[in-house]
Amino acid sequence: MTVIVLSGPIGAGKSSLTSILSKYLDTKPFYESVDDNPVLPLFYADPEKYTFLLQAYFLNTRFRSIKRALAQGNNVLDRSIYEDALFFQMNADIGRATQEEVDTYYELLNNMMSEINRMPKKSPDLLVHIHVSYDTMIKRIQKRGRPYEQLSYDATLEDYYKRLLRYYKPWYEKYDYSDKMVIDGDKYDFMTNEADREIVLKMIVDKLKACGKLPLDWNESVSKVKIEA
Numbered sequence: 001m002t003v004i005v006l007s008g009p010i011g012a013g014k015s016s017l018t019s020i021l022s023k024y025l026d027t028k029p030f031y032e033s034v035d036d037n038p039v040l041p042l043f044y045a046d047p048e049k050y051t052f053l054l055q056a057y058f059l060n061t062r063f064r065s066i067k068r069a070l071a072q073g074n075n076v077l078d079r080s081i082y083e084d085a086l087f088f089q090m091n092a093d094i095g096r097a098t099q100e101e102v103d104t105y106y107e108l109l110n111n112m113m114s115e116i117n118r119m120p121k122k123s124p125d126l127l128v129h130i131h132v133s134y135d136t137m138i139k140r141i142q143k144r145g146r147p148y149e150q151l152s153y154d155a156t157l158e159d160y161y162k163r164l165l166r167y168y169k170p171w172y173e174k175y176d177y178s179d180k181m182v183i184d185g186d187k188y189d190f191m192t193n194e195a196d197r198e199i200v201l202k203m204i205v206d207k208l209k210a211c212g213k214l215p216l217d218w219n220e221s222v223s224k225v226k227i228e229a
């Protein structure tokens, strides 16, 4: 029984790794639907106006997911509530939230975290952070093609994305809700390369074993998550 949360920048491959990992470990995937999010396009069109609404939207959906995930106990989440304050703080730092909004956000978040803290299972077992460089992130954003995420949609996004990447290092270092590990998403292409996928799965399984979340003799064939020809 393990709850694994993924983190990482836009397009890092969190949803793909969630799918691969949950299939491999035979656990439940929890996805945050991006294309059904009604506030995201509004935010990208007018970030000054919609930062607070978007964060309220995300906090609500992530709170629901993490409560369900911790209650269910055996799953992988493609993004989690532990990461949202990073986005909020970054947007606040570039003047997209008033002091009242900042204060309200943190009060709401603290309130939610104290609710989570009252649950029988209070935190995930492992955070898997996918690190990617700006170049990889942009390539993936372009390949996936969500219109509002493209640099051609808004030239200031380059700055936004670069800034976002800078916020991850201190965030990861400070994160202490569970054991944690980093996957190098520039080096390992677990989406399309079979050998890389195997290496990444082995790293995660070894980590789970090392922190006592999987029996030492646990073994599963990677053929279960073979890349379809």
Ligand SMILES: Nc1ncnc2c1ncn2[C@@H]1O[C@H](COP(=O)(O)OP(=O)(O)OP(=O)(O)O)[C@@H](O)[C@H]1O
Residues within 6 Å of the ligand: 008, 009, 010, 011, 012, 013, 014, 015, 016, 032, 034, 040, 054, 055, 058, 078, 079, 083, 084, 085, 087, 088, 149
């Ligand atoms: N708390 C937040 N505040 C602002 N924007 C956010 C927040 N969380 C997610 N987003 C935005 O939502 C969109 C989807 O992001 P997310 O990284 O969760 O999914 P993804 O890009 O499909 O990731 P992956 O390819 O790694 O599965 C991105 O445009 C991202 O900037």
